[in-house]
Amino acid sequence: MDKPCLHSYIKTRLLLGLIATQTHNELTTAYEQDVVSCRTHRRIRSKQELKAWVTPEESPLTEVRQKLFEEKTMFVMFFMTNGPLLIHQVPAGTPINAIYYRDECLKSIVKKLDKKRASSTANHVKLHHDNAPLHMNNILVNYFQEEKIKIMAHPSYSPHLAPPDF
Template identity: 30%
Template sequence: MGRISTNNEPCSGHPVEVTPPEITEKNHKIILADRRVKVREVAESIRITTERIRNILNEHLTMKKLCARWVPRLLAPNQKQRRKDVSADCLAHYRRNPTEFLRPFITVDETWFHLYTPETKQQSRQWTKKREPPKKAKTVASASKVMATIFWDARGIIFIDYLQKGKTVSGEYYATLVQRLQQEIKVKRPDLPKKKVQFHQDNAPVHTSVIAMATIHELKFELVPHPPYRPHLAPSHFHLFPNLKKWLCSKRFMTTSKQQIVILKISTNRCITPV
């Protein structure tokens, strides 16, 4: 009665809750001590509601609970420093001569090729009517396979070696492949001997064996260091092998010799983009 203003006036209600800094700090210490602790356990320890704990975690500490992510290896401090040094060296080398950085760069890696690789779920998608799920018989990859060691650079494949059945890749075997690489370079890259070949390989035990390292040193190749425990950073894994296996997927081969011919044609013509 008697009001003449149309503005809302303050009214009674539930007061705004204020979280004391010491409660937030205590909550933070509990979380840091055990990253897997449950909200209920934190609430019982501090003696406040679970809703308040969630508010502190989300609004004040900006934290949320996620599933753990698998990593290849938990690195030691010296290994982390090694990664940093390798990245800095490669970046400095690129900045010295960006246009010619990839010319003398040769990389190598091994991979398995099956005679038959089933198509993925993404590749087997079909148009269907409502409530008519597509059916597909379950298949497994062919047990017959061949290992290929591929040497390549920015201009294409230099050569591919296929491991004979029943044999394994050893340091001596890999050293003979490196020696063969020098002969292939003279034929397919005659301009490279004038420069120092920058040779890249990962840190597999076969690659870093005594006989393999001695051969690389004897040939006077400049070895490009590879970060420890980072196999997915090898150029073959994010450029050559995915494209190559994409073209081979869902194709059937009766013998490894026919497969090897197709691999060579595809890798030479489609998987490498000249620079």
């Protein structure tokens, strides 16, 4: 399992209310001991601690410093009642628009649902997401109608839309 997927799994388990040691134990049992460490914080040294006396012949010690901002990774996640269905990592610098959301996320969800519930028809699929302008674009509304996906009503940009809430 790659590092971004591990991070999203850990965050999801935390949102579900599981303690960190329990999640760590699950990961080590599933993926062996060296896949994830149980480090809880990173210590950044102060300038005072970095000072050191050197002789005129010696060159000063080189200290590798952390970037001002760590690189962030965006994920698009889809859940079913029994757990995550799709975790899609968005490549760095890629803008998410209606076409990207339809082609990269929704089409793969429909394929996974067809495999998972082949006997069930598409009329039983209900999608619960916020009604942000991106999600309610004409391109997506037409795609939902083609695939017979029902959209559950939800206020735009609601902070209460979180996977553990339903």
